[in-house]
Amino acid sequence: MSDEASRCGCRRVHGRNLDEDMQRRLQRVYAPEELPDRRQFLKALGGVAAAGAFAGCSGPSDTSSPTAVSTATEPGTETASVDQSQADQPTTVSGTIAVGPSMETIEGTLEIVDGRIESITEEGVESNDIIVPAFVNPHTHITDATAKDGERARNYSWYELFIDPGLKSEINSSATREEKRAAMAATMEFMAASGTGTFVDFKEEGIQGIDDLNTVDQQEPVDAVGLLTGPIDEEADLEAEIENADGYNTYAPYGEQAERARDICADLGKVFALHSGEPSPDDIDASLALNPDYTSHMVQAREQDYQTLADNDIGVAALPRSNLVILDELPPLERLHEATTVALGTDNVMLNAASMLREMEFTSKLFDFTPTEVLQMATINGARLSKRGDEIGSLDEGKRARLTVFRTDRELQNVVDPIAGIVRRATARDVRRTILR
Numbered sequence: 194m195s196d197e198a199s200r201c202g203c204r205r206v207h208g209r210n211l212d213e214d215m216q217r218r219l220q221r222v223y224a225p226e227e228l229p230d231r232r233q234f235l236k237a238l239g240g241v242a243a244a245g246a247f248a249g250c251s252g253p254s255d256t257s258s259p260t261a262v263s264t265a266t267e268p269g270t271e272t273a274s275v276d277q278s279q280a281d282q283p284t285t286v287s288g289t290i291a292v293g294p295s296m297e298t299i300e301g302t303l304e305i306v307d308g309r310i311e312s313i314t315e316e317g318v319e320s321n322d323i324i325v326p327a328f329v330n331p332h333t334h335i336t337d338a339t340a341k342d343g344e345r346a347r348n349y350s351w352y353e354l355f356i357d358p359g360l361k362s363e364i365n366s367s368a369t370r371e372e373k374r375a376a377m378a379a380t381m382e383f384m385a386a387s388g389t390g391t392f393v394d395f396k397e398e399g400i401q402g403i404d405d406l407n408t409v410d411q412q413e414p415v416d417a418v419g420l421l422t423g424p425i426d427e428e429a430d431l432e433a434e435i436e437n438a439d440g441y442n443t444y445a446p447y448g449e450q451a452e453r454a455r456d457i458c459a460d461l462g463k464v465f466a467l468h469s470g471e472p473s474p475d476d477i478d479a480s481l482a483l484n485p486d487y488t489s490h491m492v493q494a495r496e497q498d499y500q501t502l503a504d505n506d507i508g509v510a511a512l513p514r515s516n517l518v519i520l521d522e523l524p525p526l527e528r529l530h531e532a533t534t535v536a537l538g539t540d541n542v543m544l545n546a547a548s549m550l551r552e553m554e555f556t557s558k559l560f561d562f563t564p565t566e567v568l569q570m571a572t573i574n575g576a577r578l579s580k581r582g583d584e585i586g587s588l589d590e591g592k593r594a595r596l597t598v599f600r601t602d603r604e605l606q607n608v609v610d611p612i613a614g615i616v617r618r619a620t621a622r623d624v625r626r627t628i629l630r
């Protein structure tokens with residue numbers, strides 16, 4: 194076995210010492226004409242090992258510590274920097290730019306004035322950098338950044354992880370408020386360092402949880418869209434609490450509060466989002482009947498559900514790495530993508546680093562999408578699901594300047610297709626700057 198194989202810890206899939214049966218299955222998994230078999234293969238291989246094969250092999254660089262983040266604004270700094278300079282400081286970046294929702298690339302220059310994209314022109318190119326919208330992650334639970342001990346839960350079922358009260362709550366409950374806020378801040382710094390500008394958190398711990406998130410959000414350049422998780426105490430003022438958050442989320446079985454929350458969210462322009470069909474299809478009918486802005490998972494989608502999603506314009510946050518680790522299953526991503534707007538998310542931090550780069554690589558290698566489609570699922574689609582498509586998620590004149598600049602002198606050196614390079618192999622080490630104005 195090569196040094197590289199032993200370093201990245203994915204011995205089971207690097208091919209040198211695999212038994213014949215495994216060799217045969219590997220040949221199947223890489224044969225594009227046998228897509229459905231990939232899922233069988235992954236089940237057989239086991240979730241965590243496969244997650245390592247497709248996500249972890251992006252190497253130690255993608256786990257670059259939050260300490261690599263600085264507020265340096267000089268282009269060309271050696272470590273990834275998060276740029277939240279004064280909004281009135283004009284800035285230009287140039288290179289290969291993925292423009293508009295179609296993400297078609299041009300060689301050009303992007304000018305930022307007063308925190309917005311002033312112009313994108315095909316001139317003045319002075320670098321080989323690749324510039325894409327900052328990623329939008331539509332589904333996280335960052336409180337469980339204190340529960341990374343969940344990594345030992347390799348053989349736990351979904352129920353053992355999350356219900357009555359489940360391993361996640363048990364670990365979380367031993368953390369203090371300060372520890373939780375510190376862990377959340379560290380996760381947000383990692384997000385920025387790996388190119389993410391906005392995330393939607395299905396925030397646990399009700400009203401207190403939203404207060405925690407709002408406090409940390411004010412200190413971090415990444416934008417948190419915090420969904421209050423209900424049901425909350427009936428004594429509380431539901432409208433005021435939703436106003437203090439960015440939306441609402443709850444779980445089946447749904448009570449009367451869920452309907453009220455949906456109407457309040459619609460009135461206030463807030464996000465109403467749910468979970469459906471994760472371990473079982475039992476909650477799909479009730480959740481889609483609430484007509485959320487979007488739901489999440491849909492691993493167990495049934496034939497009739499695609500039509501319901503399409504007819505009611507209900508988007509889906511797809512969380513494939515999470516589904517593989519927890520359920521040993523994958524969502525029917527191609528079918529969902531045909532039916533509605535699908536955005537990629539990283540789900541709980543207990544089991545997955547909140548890296549959209551990893552989620553894109555994983556998705557791109559397991560499903561039949563073009564690199565551009567995967568990039569859209571990591572940017573504009575998440576912006577649309579979170580009702581922010583007019584402001585972020587694509588590089589258009591007038592939108593907020595929230596973008597990620599990739600250098601091409603490290604892992605992206607010699608890449609021919611810039612978008613495929615970012616989707617399929619970029620790591621946090623390749624992020625030159627995340628500009629978050």
Ligand SMILES: [Zn+2]
Nearest residue numbers: 334395468540
């Ligand atoms: Zn969730």
